[in-house]
Amino acid sequence: MLRRKSAEDRKTEIIAAVLDLADRIGPDRLTTNDIAQEVGVTQAAIFRHFPTKAELWTAVGDAIADRLECAWQQAVTNSESPQARLRALIAAQLQQIGETPALPAILHSRELNLDNAALRDRFRGVLMQYQAHLVANLHAMAQAGMMGAGVQPKDAAVLLTSLVQGIAIRWSLGSRSFDIVPEGMRLLEVQLVLFARKEMQT
């Protein structure tokens, strides 16, 4: 017979299954049937734990947002210098994507961006918070004389978030044939060297 689990355990199990399936099938395509099969219960069992599919997605989104916030909160508090914090923030982001490859797809899915306004706003806030962290540390670096002139911290932050997104896309399209964290950090160093340069050429 089937071993029963506590509702809490089953819920986290279902959310994990959604994260996994969102990567393989796609966030906008996975069905409650897919989820049930992955977990190993009947379809009806899913609705015992989440009244609607929308609320299931809300739970998934909340879990993601929590994880992200926690990850870069740690990155900020565990690093001393602005430069170290910057590196830690980028590394944290890359690691999160590496652990949960469906993350970008879910963040841009219509499931959450069209059907779930509350969660969309939360994600927007979380991502703005990340951008603010980057800007703050870039600003501190500029004041410490570690940045060449002519680059606004805001623009630099956009270049860095773009770098992360670009790596993530290249990683996905290329069937994840390289390690995302070291490759991302390598390119980060390239960009940081560019930031640090001072003299210009005609």
Add this chain to the structure above:
Amino acid sequence: MLRRKSAEDRKTEIIAAVLDLADRIGPDRLTTNDIAQEVGVTQAAIFRHFPTKAELWTAVGDAIADRLECAWQQAVTNSESPQARLRALIAAQLQQIGETPALPAILHSRELNLDNAALRDRFRGVLMQYQAHLVANLHAMAQAGMMGAGVQPKDAAVLLTSLVQGIAIRWSLGSRSFDIVPEGMRLLEVQLVLFARKEMQT
């Protein structure tokens, strides 16, 4: 009564409708019913022009690939210097996204990446061709002494494609509240200045 159109006209009309709906509804969510309503015909009429939904998507993908290839072919041939070609290539890409906002979503949709292997491979080839264009011109710039040392053309090309993707994402998430082409070109100039810098600081 309904005015009938030639099959060719109707096909392009349907493809245009798909591109529009893919942006509003999402590539993996839009139905043949949605398309029919948008075009103003019955659902069955869609299947008069495309035998299956998969073949419709193939046509849409082909149209996109053609458009992209054509756009940056023009960019390459109409510009004299490597630097001008680089700017033209980025501008072309930004303009394509501006004209067809669904482009990134379709490129990464499961519809084309899971269900249509042939088209996925074509897209991969097209994007690699773009990357090759960037690398070639960055290499020419380096040989002309227009690039500071220490940055490989390949890495620089990755930074530039990331920049385009990052701008596109920011543009989408921010409800397209800014003009994508000028904002993208502004950030491109920032990155190009960084590339051109030479002396380093400790």
Add this chain to the structure above:
DNA sequence: AGATTATGTTAGTAATTACTTACTTACAAG
């Protein structure tokens, strides 16, 4: 003008979807 054909419609189909209802049973507490 009349015949032909290509573009359309109407009215279906089987499969899949999210979700429900009524019933069952594993499990923890007394």
Add this chain to the structure above:
DNA sequence: CTTGTAAGTAAGTAATTACTAACATAATCT
């Protein structure tokens, strides 16, 4: 051991999906 409840199932539902077959008519050609 008994018992109440929480976690599960079996068997449905109506709505939506991609797709089809038979019929209709606007457009085109001679």
